[in-house]
Amino acid sequence: MPRALWKGPFISKDLFRKLESSTKILRTRNRSTVIVPSFLGKLIEVYNGKNYFPVLITEDKLGYKLGSFIFTRNYKKFTKNDRKLKK
Template structure:
């Protein structure tokens, strides 16, 4: 279910300050929508353990900030040992 149009997009982020392009804006709220004012800024999005650095571009406007910081680890595949013994 989507958010009502009359409510507008949800955003907990503060407006960026002057040096935000270099330092970055820390975002703990993964449910916040990115706004057009943040285009060109760097954001550090919290994934539950560490902050993931991401640059906000025009393509990311309107999406949730949690979409850009994955919370899952990549799985490692185990190597199968070959048994060269002949029976």
């Protein structure tokens, strides 16, 4: 279910304060912040649990959450067992 419209989008207060005061790259661990138009053109580094990954905010990303552009799990492609191939 989508978030109730009367509540509005969730924006981290700390991130919003940093955004207004700084022009440098912003670092955040808050993946649940919704991207709003005031973030446009900014570079935000989002933490995935191990490293910070840069996200450049464009118009296509408005309304999404920061965490939807950062993967937290490694993708492991299935490979055949080497022992069977050697025989």
